[in-house]
Amino acid sequence: MTDMPFPPIPGFPAGDNVADFPAPKPKVPEKTIGERRRFRTIWISDIHLGTKGCNAELLIDFLDHTDSETMYLVGDIIDGWRLKKKFYWPPEHNDIVWRILKRARRGTRIVFIPGNHDEMVRPFSGMNFGGVEIMRAAFHDTADGRRLMVLHGDEFDTIMLAHRWLAFVGDALYHLMMKLNGWVARVRTMLGLPYWSISKAAKHKVKNAVEFISKYEEVVARAAGERGVDGVVCGHIHTAEIREFEHEGRRVEYFNDGDWVEGCNALVEHFDGTMELLHWPDEMAKREAVPEAAEPGEVATELEAA
Numbered sequence: 001m002t003d004m005p006f007p008p009i010p011g012f013p014a015g016d017n018v019a020d021f022p023a024p025k026p027k028v029p030e031k032t033i034g035e036r037r038r039f040r041t042i043w044i045s046d047i048h049l050g051t052k053g054c055n056a057e058l059l060i061d062f063l064d065h066t067d068s069e070t071m072y073l074v075g076d077i078i079d080g081w082r083l084k085k086k087f088y089w090p091p092e093h094n095d096i097v098w099r100i101l102k103r104a105r106r107g108t109r110i111v112f113i114p115g116n117h118d119e120m121v122r123p124f125s126g127m128n129f130g131g132v133e134i135m136r137a138a139f140h141d142t143a144d145g146r147r148l149m150v151l152h153g154d155e156f157d158t159i160m161l162a163h164r165w166l167a168f169v170g171d172a173l174y175h176l177m178m179k180l181n182g183w184v185a186r187v188r189t190m191l192g193l194p195y196w197s198i199s200k201a202a203k204h205k206v207k208n209a210v211e212f213i214s215k216y217e218e219v220v221a222r223a224a225g226e227r228g229v230d231g232v233v234c235g236h237i238h239t240a241e242i243r244e245f246e247h248e249g250r251r252v253e254y255f256n257d258g259d260w261v262e263g264c265n266a267l268v269e270h271f272d273g274t275m276e277l278l279h280w281p282d283e284m285a286k287r288e289a290v291p292e293a294a295e296p297g298e299v300a301t302e303l304e305a306a
Helices: 013-020 056-065 080-085 091-106 119-124 158-162 164-190 198-205 207-226 280-289
Strands: 037-044 066-073 109-112 132-134 138-141 147-150 231-234 241-247 250-256 265-269 275-279
Touching (some): 056 091, 066 091, 091 109, 091 132, 207 241, 241 275, 275 280
Parallel strands (some): 037 066, 147 231
Antiparallel strands (some): 265 275
């Protein structure tokens, strides 16, 4: 399908301006490095562009240091729920969109699977905007022959399905926690300490949250097994994980690519089919411990005009 301008999005006041988000030049110039880390496939989700909780700085660094043949955007890329209440879109969020669209122009296959926070895009499933394919769900074949179902995962969230109003209340409380998270992050930065998420730590300490996550993973994996695939990749619950389940005597793999609000994770497939979760703050710390070899005359600058 040929590319077309992004049409207005029903119920999303800023929809008319979406096509204007990617600026001609990014505020944060694209880094020129010796060699990007290349993967066969990258999955990222739950970026929540349009919120103050989005860790744009870390995601920009990730995008500048990695490349892949295919990239899946597994939902909640844009937070339409928050943008409906108050429009917030700093230049760094433009820079993320700019980098993703530039990947598409370079030849990377970009697949966008909208989640519940960017559900306003779901009516456009099957279309292609700026080289970005929009799908309700997708199937991915790994290099070693496994077939994976890829979807955001809110379809299996009982609160979303049965008590949608409660999901909105929870979202409001969650964003209050994100404000606290931001204050803690700024203090840690001033003290020279690495990134750490207070909300992520609290989630793993609360028994009900742990039980919900475990049950959610089981339900999603069972759904994948019932569809005859070897595994499933999802997001939604902001908890990066790789687990194995059994369904009717068959192994079913569960992959959650995490988020870019609390954990700052990505799921990657290496060229031999091996799957790995990257926690980007740790990857940055490793890189700083062993400085990258710079090319002669190398500087941090954008590669070319969009």
